[in-house]
Amino acid sequence: MTARGRGCQVRKWPKPSEGSWTEHYPELGTGPVSFRDSISPEFYELEREAVFKRAWLNVARVEELPRTGSYLTKEIEVAKSSVIVVKDRDGRIRAFHNICRHRGNKLVWNDFPNDETRGTCRQFTCKYHGWRYGLTGELNFVQQPGEFFDLDRSEYGLAPVACDVWNGFVFINFDPEPRQNLREFLGPMITALDDYPFELMTERYDFVAHNDSNWKVFADAFQEYYHVPSLHSQQIPTEVRQPDATFECGHFQIDGPHRLVSTAGTRRWLLAPEFMYPVERATRSGLVGPWRTPETHQSEGLNPGGIEPWGITNFQIFPNLEILIYHGWYLLYRYWPTSHNTHRFEAYNAFHPAATVRERVEHEVASVVLKEFALQDAGMLGGTQAALEYDVVDEYPLNDQEILVRHLHKVSVDWVEDYRREHEAVKV
The missing domain is CATH 2.102.10.10 (Rieske [2Fe-2S] iron-sulphur domain)
Structure with missing residues (x-):
């Protein structure tokens, strides 16, 4: 599969009893990866032309x-x-x-x-x-x-x-003649959400943050949950915080340049007081949204892994868009590069319009708690970027839960290399 190419069918593979998610996609490899694409001003200039002036x-x-x-x-x-x-x-x-x-x-x-x-x-x-x-x-x-x-x-x-x-x-x-129309670019994994009723969720809570990191460094934070027990210890059950405890996603999927991660989940997980803010108990709303939400149409593409109980599916549309769909509401992220080591992070939560004051409070509490969760991730960015720019290490091992991190960086490099080859061919 090339950076832009895709077959007619999306590959849907459950994780085997032996083997791994990453091994389903042999083009990704399993060796250490370089993050030089996140620290190089020269790569950023190529990425501007090859990715952000060519992708939708x-x-x-x-x-x-x-x-x-x-x-x-x-x-x-x-x-x-x-x-x-x-x-x-x-x-x-x-x-x-x-x-x-x-x-x-x-x-x-x-x-x-x-x-x-x-x-x-x-x-x-x-x-x-x-x-x-x-x-x-x-x-x-x-x-x-x-x-x-x-x-x-x-x-x-x-x-x-x-x-x-x-x-x-x-x-x-920005391409005067885009190589694919929008629907072709999105492909079947994303357009499986054609019938999902985003238009019903119009009550929005927006926020913007300016970050001292490459845009992919922040995107990486939402592509794996391997970091959750360490970084978000206050928001998870005690048993998950134990040494060597397993915290895994239920389903990973790749289609062309786009990615998907889907997790199990239920609001009942958040009923234990030791990992809940008092305001969450009082309002019955928080990290996974209001505990009661309108029944929302279950799109064919919403839970491709068939996870039960299903909790969240994060659709990551290359290059810089993520749509995280929960029960009855969704969360959107956009990462806009402003230099090789800075970016603007835009996000909003979208709910069905509140019919009562209580529902409005539930929406606002969920938005505040989710913002706090995102800020915990953002708090790592400066340290990650600074250490990468020391440029002492250039090989980093990624585990199976970090398959989408591996994929994003490979696709970005592939698009830049495609662009470089095209321009060298023109010169010849």
Whole structure:
């Protein structure tokens, strides 16, 4: 299987009585791995071109663009770009580079040009010289057109960015001619969630953190639960914290550049007071969400390993998106690189809208406790990045529970190597 290639069927393998998850995917190997891709400025510059300017990137949900003329801007430092995402009069969601075609002024911004913004408008007007653009990007108005030399307005519309929607998630692609459409890129493991009702979960709690680590270093923290007994000892049962206790995931799966990890779980695990915050007992909500949630449609792709009792499935869409689906709600992560050793971490929880004050409190408590959990992971990032950058060790052993860590770094390197070979072939 290549970095981009995939068969027609997704491989679904239970872990055998002998052998391992990693051995199901021999292309990954089982030897030590290098994390040089997380510390090299040169690799980062190639990764910007090979990955983030070629892959489909999630930038929004359709609920963020509820009516004609609804727009938002997205600052994507890794692509050195700002993008306008807008719903046109036909209900289609489009994306454009946030640049006026006259003198290159940033077109849509409020008080500070590097801050993201959103709103509703009939057209976009440049603050500098008043050029106006329609919701489909066409140039509608030029101040004093007679002052220009043979200006053809049809040639100066906004520069488009490829844009498509899957199950309410808005994606863009900076490649002028994407090699795969969005659905092909996502593949069968992800599109098995076609019928999952994300649109019902519209009550959101967002947070953003700026981290001193490579984006993959943080993504690695959510790809394995081998670290849980050590790092999250307050949130797990006593028996799991014992020396040599086993804490394993129920199912790992890989499809092309994307990954999946699914775990067993039940809220009953959190009823013991010794590993629960008092507010969790009082509100009956916490780490795995509210203890009572609406019955949500069980999509075919939600629990591909057939785990019982099923708890969480984390769908990791290459390069920088994770969607963690729980019972009746979901959690979304995005990792946006800002340099070779820094990134912006965006996250939100999405619930069915609260019908009572108590339900709203349950949602808020779950969001706070989950944020605390994520901050425990984030607290490791600076130390990991600093030690990797000492560049003393270049071979790190990974166990079977870290198969997805192995896969992410291999895919990133593969995409960069593909890009490098293509450009060398062009030079020849």
